[in-house]
Amino acid sequence: MTDALVIGGSSRIGAAIGRTLAALGQHVTLWGRDPGRLDLAAEQIRAAGGRAGSRVVDVRDRAALGEAAEQVLAGSRLAAVVWAAGLFDWADADQAEPDTWDQLFDVNLVAAATATRLLLPALLAGAPSSLIYLGSGASRQAFAHNAAYVASKHGLAGLAGGVWLDVRDRGVKVSLIAPGLVAAGAGLRSPQGQSNPEQLLQPEDVAAAVGFVVTFPDRGCPTEIRLEPQRG
Ligand SMILES: NC(=O)c1ccc[n+]([C@@H]2O[C@H](COP(=O)([O-])OP(=O)(O)OC[C@H]3O[C@@H](n4cnc5c(N)ncnc54)[C@H](OP(=O)(O)O)[C@@H]3O)[C@@H](O)[C@H]2O)c1
Numbered sequence: 001m002t003d004a005l006v007i008g009g010s011s012r013i014g015a016a017i018g019r020t021l022a023a024l025g026q027h028v029t030l031w032g033r034d035p036g037r038l039d040l041a042a043e044q045i046r047a048a049g050g051r052a053g054s055r056v057v058d059v060r061d062r063a064a065l066g067e068a069a070e071q072v073l074a075g076s077r078l079a080a081v082v083w084a085a086g087l088f089d090w091a092d093a094d095q096a097e098p099d100t101w102d103q104l105f106d107v108n109l110v111a112a113a114t115a116t117r118l119l120l121p122a123l124l125a126g127a128p129s130s131l132i133y134l135g136s137g138a139s140r141q142a143f144a145h146n147a148a149y150v151a152s153k154h155g156l157a158g159l160a161g162g163v164w165l166d167v168r169d170r171g172v173k174v175s176l177i178a179p180g181l182v183a184a185g186a187g188l189r190s191p192q193g194q195s196n197p198e199q200l201l202q203p204e205d206v207a208a209a210v211g212f213v214v215t216f217p218d219r220g221c222p223t224e225i226r227l228e229p230q231r232g
Contacts, residue, residue, distance in 0.1 A: 001097060002080075003076055003078050004018075004026035004081070005072060006031070006081075006084060007057075007115060008085030011184065014030065014082070015040075016204050018041055020207035020211045022052055028042075029054065030051045030052065030053075030055075031054070031055050031056075032054075032057070038055075041116075050117060052142075053138040060111060063113075065118065069115070072122050073157055073164065078126040079129045080131065080214050081130070083112050083156075086102075087103060088149055089104050089148055090145055095124075096148065103171075104152055105151075105152050105155075106197045107157055112156060124167065124170055127172055128171045129173070130174075131175070132165075132174075132177060133175070135178035137154050139156060139176060143217060153178075157224075173218070175223055175224065177206065177227070178224065178226050178227065179227040181201065184205070200229050205227060
């Protein structure tokens, strides 16, 4: 059995990814801040016969992130890391709170880069392995009223592309999975999420894309996957 780590595993999307990775036979560890949501997600995996644990990690706390990464490095074979942590801000650029933007960039991009640096040695040691970032429709396209989110997800796409080039010859698949609106978290607060949540992607759809990357033959890598709700 190999290990998988889902950062942002307390979200509904992260929890669904955890269930998919556990069903593929991986021992899943979920990181996030909310102990109740983390416990619930891990318990759902165990109830289905999988193996899961969780750890409270605020990724903005670099000391805590470093300690958690050290534990991973000291542990058994790491086969997959999924970065699903993210913050959303719904505000026009001239109205947004500077502190909110600071937090958003820190979680969505800077912490993602720091975690990448800290965890890549374990993924390289565990190769063949997979590093997957949860992007967004905003990874390649701008939208009004959330400039910081758009910029952070564009940045995450650049991070994924650059990291891929650095590790492709050493057995680590690196992928950006970029979903449109999902019936979870911020997606449910969107106008479409309020009016027609059943038409959005489901967390399981994002998890299926993660499963596709993880199980893809090691001679290739799905470097970027766009997902959209079928009905607009
Ligand atoms: N919902 C959508 O329509 C949609 C579409 C495309 C992409 N995405 C992406 O999917 C991911 C999940 O988003 P969501 O919409 O489902 O929102 P959500 O339920 O609010 O999930 C956000 C996740 O990020 C974690 N997180 C935030 N700040 C953190 C921090 N400082 N330290 C550790 N973890 C932190 C949260 O953990 P805690 O709750 O434990 O703090 C939670 O697990 C995000 O990356 C988002 O950009 C969402």
